[in-house]
């Protein structure tokens with residue numbers, strides 16, 4: 001593929017990332033994601049279009065509001081950059097097929113879910129249930145059958161419910177929330193049951209790896225916990241991008 005196509009995807013992804021920042025900020029507050037224009041959180045001055053160029057404006061303004069000099073979180077350019085990289089990654093994974101925009105949008109939803117879950121420990125239904133419905137409508141253009149998508153949905157939501165109730169039954173504590181159940185169901189629509197199993201495995205592995213230093217540093221117990229949604233999102237993305245590699249490697253070892 002010529003450099004032009006991935007470069008276009010990357011720049012397009014940066015601008016989408018700018019919109020994702022708005023979503024992360026406003027969806028939990030139930031604000032419109034379209035109006036009004038973005039404002040500085042401190043001085044409320046409107047951000048001019050030329051100061052709103054993804055990543056570039058942040059570098060030029062050295063991470064400060066042009067009007068009041070308030071420091072702007074590094075998260076804004078980070079989300080834009082991640083969005084751009086995900087666009088390129090999905091392009092390489094699916095080529096110029098309908099699956100490319102579909103799975104890129106899905107990755108964007110996971111990105112928004114990740115940061116909202118980090119901030120508020122919630123996963124909005126509009127993204128999880130909404131995403132599952134959109135996914136079911138679009139299955140025709142995705143590399144899996146309706147049957148696989150529905151099994152993925154049922155297994156994703158069902159399996160995690162079993163885990164949550166099992167954990168509650170054994171320990172009397174609630175480890176994960178209903179938001180995670182809906183999220184894994186939504187992931188299942190896009191990955192099928194194989195992806196659900198991989199996502200639970202990879203998400204738990206990553207969550208545990210991240211959880212150990214967290215517990216050591218903060219001296220909290222494991223269940224005063226980190227949100228699980230971001231790890232499910234990351235596990236699902238790894239499955240879609242490199243799942244084949246992992247599975248081949250794993251079964252290669254067993255042979």
Ligand SMILES: [Zn+2]
Nearest residue numbers: 040043065068
């Ligand atoms: Zn300001």
